[in-house]
Amino acid sequence: MxxxxxxxxxxxxxxxxxxxxxxxxxxxxxxxxxxxxxxxxxxxxxxxxxxxxxxxxxxxxxxxxxxxxxxxxxxxxxSPGIDRPLRNDRDFERFAGQVVDITLKAPIGATGSGVAVNRKKFRGTLERTADGAGWQIVWADEPVLKPGQKVGKNRPPAPVHALGFVWDELREARLAPIVSFKGRSAPTSSDGG
CATH class of the missing domain: 3.30.300 (GMP Synthetase; Chain A, domain 3)
Known part of the structure; x- marks a missing residue:
């Protein structure tokens, strides 16, 4: 052995x-x-x-x-820490609904899709696909606000993106290192990733 x-x-x-x-x-x-x-x-x-x-x-x-x-x-x-690696389906089941960072082996994206053509890294909420057979991450590309900047009521919401993937496409998957002194909790519907 x-x-x-x-x-x-x-x-x-x-x-x-x-x-x-x-x-x-x-x-x-x-x-x-x-x-x-x-x-x-x-x-x-x-x-x-x-x-x-x-x-x-x-x-x-x-x-x-x-x-x-x-x-x-x-x-x-x-211990694995706040950026714990996700290595198998069991880890994905355990952390479904959490914000994760994934890195793909090859870049994806298509012109006009809202995803850069050469993008490999994504951060979003880990979810099961609609058919329940695979996994996806869901995110919204919200613009970064400057300190003290207010969001207008009439501003349209950022478009939501979903990326389905299989294990062979992943180079790495980890929990997103989100620091909160209240502890890690499931994201609310307003969290975009």
Whole structure:
């Protein structure tokens, strides 16, 4: 068994999900963990990884890596943070309705569609497609307001765009790093992304 598989088994055996395993050339071994999520679990009930969780996993992984004779200089165990990577359909289900950043492998867009021809990066609300078979992000290109600038009542709303995609088209998908001292919450209908 490869040591990467042993790390994943150890992390899941301790009751966590392995989000990412990264090894740098400088000898750093970075392990990103998260608490497990079950479909149907309300977002308000979601808990977050604590320092104690990271310490617990670190102690077990130090023993494992010694037994597996893995050469590393520093082990770093942490939580996924506010810009958590989304790696599979389960992550998409968990964070449906949240604002996400996606990067496509190839640019898309068409003249007259409102999307730049060479655009690869998008930020919008993650949603299921109408047929329920795939995923899309939805956003409105609202103009940036200057501080103190008021929005006129007669200003037309920005057009709403939707982009459906499949896994093979994605280079990366992450939660948008939105800082709020009230915590991450589902966007309201006025949020455009």
């Amino acid at each position: 490869a040591w990467q598989d042993a790390v994943e088994q150890t992390v899941t055996g301790l009751g966590y999900d392995l989000v990412e395993l990264e090894r740098s050339a400088g000898g750093l071994l970075r392990v990103t963990i998260d608490l497990p999520w079950e479909p149907g679990q309300p977002a308000a009930a979601e808990q977050f990884v604590t320092v104690e969780d990271c310490e617990k996993v670190t102690r077990q992984l130090q023993f494992l890596l010694e037994v597996e004779n893995v050469d590393y200089k520093r082990l770093e165990v942490g």
